[in-house]
Amino acid sequence: MGKDDNSTIVITDIHKALSLTDQEASDKPAALIGIGGSVKGEVYDLFDGEMTIGRSDEASIKIDTDGVSRAHFKIIVINDGNSVTLEDLGSRNGTYINDEKVNGSLSLRKGDVIKIGSIALKYVPKGDPERATYDKLNEEKNTDGHTKCFNKSYFNKAMDREVGISQKNGTPLTLAVFDLDHFKKLNDNFGHDAGDYVLKELADIIRGIGLDAHYVFARYGGEEFCILMPKTNLKAGFAFAEKVRRVVEEHKFVYDGSELPVTASIGVSDYRSGINSGVDLFKRADEAVYKSKENGRNQVNFYRP
Numbered sequence: 001m002g003k004d005d006n007s008t009i010v011i012t013d014i015h016k017a018l019s020l021t022d023q024e025a026s027d028k029p030a031a032l033i034g035i036g037g038s039v040k041g042e043v044y045d046l047f048d049g050e051m052t053i054g055r056s057d058e059a060s061i062k063i064d065t066d067g068v069s070r071a072h073f074k075i076i077v078i079n080d081g082n083s084v085t086l087e088d089l090g091s092r093n094g095t096y097i098n099d100e101k102v103n104g105s106l107s108l109r110k111g112d113v114i115k116i117g118s119i120a121l122k123y124v125p126k127g128d129p130e131r132a133t134y135d136k137l138n139e140e141k142n143t144d145g146h147t148k149c150f151n152k153s154y155f156n157k158a159m160d161r162e163v164g165i166s167q168k169n170g171t172p173l174t175l176a177v178f179d180l181d182h183f184k185k186l187n188d189n190f191g192h193d194a195g196d197y198v199l200k201e202l203a204d205i206i207r208g209i210g211l212d213a214h215y216v217f218a219r220y221g222g223e224e225f226c227i228l229m230p231k232t233n234l235k236a237g238f239a240f241a242e243k244v245r246r247v248v249e250e251h252k253f254v255y256d257g258s259e260l261p262v263t264a265s266i267g268v269s270d271y272r273s274g275i276n277s278g279v280d281l282f283k284r285a286d287e288a289v290y291k292s293k294e295n296g297r298n299q300v301n302f303y304r305p
Contacts, residue, residue: 028131030081035113036120038065043131043138044121046084051075053116054089057168062161067093067117073102081126084108093117144219146196147203155218155226159278162230166271173271174229174237177285178244178264181297183223186260194255198262199223205251206244226282234270234302241266241300249298263298265289270302 032053034042044061051060054072063072069091076085087105088095095102096115112123124131142154150158159175166173180186180198187195203219206227211217216228227244229237245266253260267288275281284303291301 028127028135030077030084030126031124031131031134032061032075032114032121033124033134034119035122036115037118039063039119039121041134041138041141043134046075046077046081048077048080051077052089054091057165063116063119065117065119068119069093072116073114075108076105084123084125086114091116147200147219149203149225150216150218152218152220155216155220155228156278158216158218158228159281162228163271163275163278163281165230167276171231172233173281174232174234174268175270175281175285176227176229176237176241176244176266176268176300177220177282177289178225178241178266179289179293180223181263181265181293182261186262190255190258190260194258194260195223197255198253198260201251201253202248202262205247209243209247226285234268237270238268238300238302241268245298245300265292265297266300267292268300268302 028045030046032044032046034040034044052071052074053059053061053063054070055062055064055068056070059071069089071089072091073086073088073095076087077083085105085107086095086097086102088102093116097106097108097112099113099115108123110123110125110128114121114123124134142150144151162173165171180202183195183198186198199219202225203217206217206225211227212229212232214230216226216230218226218228220226227240229240232240245264248262248264251262253262267285267290269281269284269288271281275284288301288303292299295301
């Protein structure tokens with residue numbers, strides 16, 4: 001095959017890739033994309049109605065950093081994103097679009113850059129192909145490449161956010177942390193490729209048992225996974241953790257013709273007095289994991305003081 005033929009194939013593939021990007025973006029809502037400050041890389045979808053941006057727990061988009069007021073500005077989305085306007089809410093430091101201070105309300109246009117304090121947000125309209133690029137970057141930033149679960153960094157932020165909400169509103173919050181039993185032995189006996197297969201298969205089967213949309217499922221590191229369950233009390237969270245344990249135990253993990261022994265030891269904790277951060281919530285669940293291991297593994301225990 002000649003050089004020109006190879007070039008033609010490459011060009012064809014590029015057009016196909018661009019076409020797929022357009023298709024993926026076509027159904028995406030308008031969005032604000034973090035391009036500067038602590039929110040860099042974040043993607044915030046904009047839906048019909050009013051959305052408030054600020055430091056308050058009640059804000060539709062919470063950005064808790066210096067220079068941002070509790071209710072800094074609001075976005076008004078009309079007609080499925082065909083009309084998107086911004087209005088400053090009397091913020092202390094002002095809202096700027098393309099370096100000009102906002103007085104009253106302004107319609108947003110593609111590429112507008114909104115600045116509040118040290119934060120910079122870029123406006124991307126509904127269905128814009130540029131959105132697909134940011135989605136991919138955001139996914140790479142927040143997910144574990146092997147299992148496609150959220151990663152530790154994203155999960156820690158989610159825990160702190162949800163603990164803050166529970167502190168303010170009194171809503172229930174439960175966390176399940178689990179380790180795969182004797183995972184080092186599995187790697188030693190069957191090889192690291194078998195271990196990698198188990199991690200990916202495990203993530204797939206747990207996603208398949210019906211995770212609620214507001215649950216946060218993450219690979220915390222190695223063979224350790226977490227499921228954060230907002231608006232879920234201890235009883236319901238414990239029942240879901242037991243469901244996870246049972247599904248893992250009953251699933252046949254088969255790699256290279258060998259059935260692999262896979263079970264999980266799980267610890268559960270919930271938001272209550274004495275918890276002031278995500279770290280506090282995690283430590284309690286982690287203590288319950290060790291209790292499950294000490295009691296024989298392949299079981300669920302909840303934290304007891």
